[in-house]
Amino acid sequence: MKTISISLSPNTERDDVSLAFGLIFKPWKWKKGREIKDLERTFRNYFGFKNAFSFNSGRSSLIAILKAMEIKEGDDVILQAFTCNAAVNPILYVGARPIFADINDDLNISAAEIIKKITNKTKAVIVQHTFGYPADIDEIRKICITKNLYLIEDCAHSLGAKYKDSFCGSYGDASFFSFGRDKIISSVYGGMVTVNNDALLEKVSHFQKEIEYPSFIWILQQLLHPVLMNRIVLPLYGSKVGRGLLAIFINLNILSKAVTSRENQGELPSYFPKRMPNVLAILAINQFKKLDKFNEHRKEIAQEYESLLANKKEFRIIFKKDKDREAVFLKYPVLNVNPSKVVRETRKSGIYLNDGWFGSAVVPPLTSLDKVCYIANSCPRAEEIAKRIVCLPTHINITREDVKRIFSSL
Numbered sequence: 001m002k003t004i005s006i007s008l009s010p011n012t013e014r015d016d017v018s019l020a021f022g023l024i025f026k027p028w029k030w031k032k033g034r035e036i037k038d039l040e041r042t043f044r045n046y047f048g049f050k051n052a053f054s055f056n057s058g059r060s061s062l063i064a065i066l067k068a069m070e071i072k073e074g075d076d077v078i079l080q081a082f083t084c085n086a087a088v089n090p091i092l093y094v095g096a097r098p099i100f101a102d103i104n105d106d107l108n109i110s111a112a113e114i115i116k117k118i119t120n121k122t123k124a125v126i127v128q129h130t131f132g133y134p135a136d137i138d139e140i141r142k143i144c145i146t147k148n149l150y151l152i153e154d155c156a157h158s159l160g161a162k163y164k165d166s167f168c169g170s171y172g173d174a175s176f177f178s179f180g181r182d183k184i185i186s187s188v189y190g191g192m193v194t195v196n197n198d199a200l201l202e203k204v205s206h207f208q209k210e211i212e213y214p215s216f217i218w219i220l221q222q223l224l225h226p227v228l229m230n231r232i233v234l235p236l237y238g239s240k241v242g243r244g245l246l247a248i249f250i251n252l253n254i255l256s257k258a259v260t261s262r263e264n265q266g267e268l269p270s271y272f273p274k275r276m277p278n279v280l281a282i283l284a285i286n287q288f289k290k291l292d293k294f295n296e297h298r299k300e301i302a303q304e305y306e307s308l309l310a311n312k313k314e315f316r317i318i319f320k321k322d323k324d325r326e327a328v329f330l331k332y333p334v335l336n337v338n339p340s341k342v343v344r345e346t347r348k349s350g351i352y353l354n355d356g357w358f359g360s361a362v363v364p365p366l367t368s369l370d371k372v373c374y375i376a377n378s379c380p381r382a383e384e385i386a387k388r389i390v391c392l393p394t395h396i397n398i399t400r401e402d403v404k405r406i407f408s409s410l
Contacts, residue, residue, distance in 0.1 A: 003237045007182040007355040009229040010395035020226045033278030049194040058178030060273035061191035062090040065174045068203035079126040080109035081361040081382035102379040108135035124150035129158035132328035137171045159184035162326035173197035185287035187280040188222040214274040266371030298394040302329040331391040349409040
């Protein structure tokens with residue numbers, strides 16, 4: 001029986017695996033190369049952005065933005081609860097303090113809650129377009145202009161999504177994107193910064209030039225990821241053998257983790273911030289060629305879920321149709337009174353829905369909330385949603401038959 005997963009190297013197709021395997025034997029292409037600039041140019045031209053600066057992750061990309069904005073100790077940065085610690089730790093890294101605001105029913109930050117959190121220490125607001133559903137960026141931008149705050153768009157989930165016919169990433173002073181292993185496109189790790197505020201342009205460029213490339217060992221870990229996951233782990237994942245092999249590969253540092261235990265404690269690993277290595281740019285370019293196909297597929301799968309779940313009272317649909325929002329559905333979230341049971345029961349059918357986005361106002365659930373400055377009960381809506389959410393897979397390897405199988409299992 002085919003293993004259905006939401007987060008185990010979901011975007012990877014055969015050509016991606018073959019490409020990664022071949023590049024393992026070409027170490028001269030790993031760090032420096034022309035493909036880095038090719039990726040930046042491709043990204044910039046596709047979206048119509050004025051510029052694009054690549055980094056080895058979304059975390060490094062956010063650090064570059066915060067450094068360019070000269071955000072430092074004593075400053076506050078507002079961001080939403082129900083977010084990943086990968087968006088919080090860069091704020092701690094530069095010495096600033098994350099201030100959490102509650103969310104709307106669409107899983108995105110509430111403009112009204114932002115206003116409540118602004119003080120004379122506030123320097124910036126980060127807007128996350130959760131799971132590829134655009135936030136009300138116009139209203140938030142007005143607040144930032146009025147209060148003289150920087151606006152940062154977190155587009156890690158929303159590559160290709162649009163708000164009022166403009167791409168997410170077009171509204172902030174600066175925006176960052178992620179090419180992580182479970183994002184819209186994937187080079188296992190990778191990220192991009194775009195800048196709309198010309199005063200930040202040279203500072204981001206300077207930061208990119210000043211930092212180093214990641215190590216050869218780290219790069220090899222990422223190249224091995226699509227190969228080992230798709231050739232060995234996933235075919236066996238329905239048994240204890242596959243899950244055991246994955247644990248062994250991670251424990252032996254043959255494969256990297258998406259989020260490390262250090263990050264769960266509010267720290268960043270030493271491989272952030274770093275430049276985008278050329279070999280991961282090659283993987284990202286190959287995935288970028290398939291961006292339109294990927295996003296159309298996600299929309300079609302989301303429509304299938306919506307149709308099947310529309311009359312099921314046990315599962316409440318979150319994302320609503322809105323003429324101003326063109327979502328790309330990184331995942332398809334629904335609410336249920338007992339998500340732990342849903343995840344546990346569907347696993348018996350070879351369907352793995354545990355993607356880490358549940359159970360806590362800052363995910364993964366093992367995140368130490370006090371270390372990331374989250375105050376319990378400060379964002380009740382986010383905490384309630386985190387307790388009830390189940391995310392369904394939409395990636396390119398999910399077929400309509402898979403959707404029917406997931407629905408039957410639910």
